[in-house]
Amino acid sequence: MIFIKCPHCHVGLKVDEGKIPLDIASFKCPKCKQLIPISLLSKEEKERDNNSETQVLFCNQQKGKMGYLSVTANEFTPEQTIPLHEGTLTVGRKTTSQLADIGIETTDKAMSRKHIQIEIKKDAKGAYKHFLSDNKSKNHTLYNSKYLKDGEIVVMNNGDEIIIGRTVLHFYE
Numbered sequence: 001m002i003f004i005k006c007p008h009c010h011v012g013l014k015v016d017e018g019k020i021p022l023d024i025a026s027f028k029c030p031k032c033k034q035l036i037p038i039s040l041l042s043k044e045e046k047e048r049d050n051n052s053e054t055q056v057l058f059c060n061q062q063k064g065k066m067g068y069l070s071v072t073a074n075e076f077t078p079e080q081t082i083p084l085h086e087g088t089l090t091v092g093r094k095t096t097s098q099l100a101d102i103g104i105e106t107t108d109k110a111m112s113r114k115h116i117q118i119e120i121k122k123d124a125k126g127a128y129k130h131f132l133s134d135n136k137s138k139n140h141t142l143y144n145s146k147y148l149k150d151g152e153i154v155v156m157n158n159g160d161e162i163i164i165g166r167t168v169l170h171f172y173e
């Protein structure tokens with residue numbers, strides 16, 4: 001956990017470094033709504049100033065424990081954040097037919113309509129686990145720079161990269 005002060009309004013902020021999305025350069029102060037550069041987090045304070053107001057950031061994201069997919073914008077695809085929910089979900093290019101459970105807005109034809117499958121379920125300790133597999137897609141799925149084999153199922157971790165077609169997604173818990 002990192003404690004910093006907002007450089008604008010000086011509110012104390014408690015940041016869970018493991019929950020910060022990797023693809024952001026700055027974040028909004030929850031109090032004054034001004035942007036704070038991520039680089040400020042490297043100047044962490046080990047001691048919390050108990051007299052100051054402290055707000056918690058990135059610890060209890062509204063997106064919830066089920067995690068979410070962050071879609072990186074490219075020439076075919078606008079930036080998107082897709083919340084996940086419990087169950088078995090197919091993910092792919094959003095079209096008017098053969099709908100996946102989660103449709104990505106894109107004109108990326110290298111992405112199948114049901115390209116990957118994500119299964120989200122609780123383990124014995126009650127923590128959510130996220131299982132990813134390729135859904136027999138035409139162009140296969142790159143997971144952390146390696147192609148998923150037929151029938152291979154991986155457990156995703158925070159920040160993992162998934163490339164389907166020409167579109168890059170990241171999984172965040």
Ligand SMILES: [Zn+2]
Nearest residue numbers: 006009029032
């Ligand atoms: Zn502020």
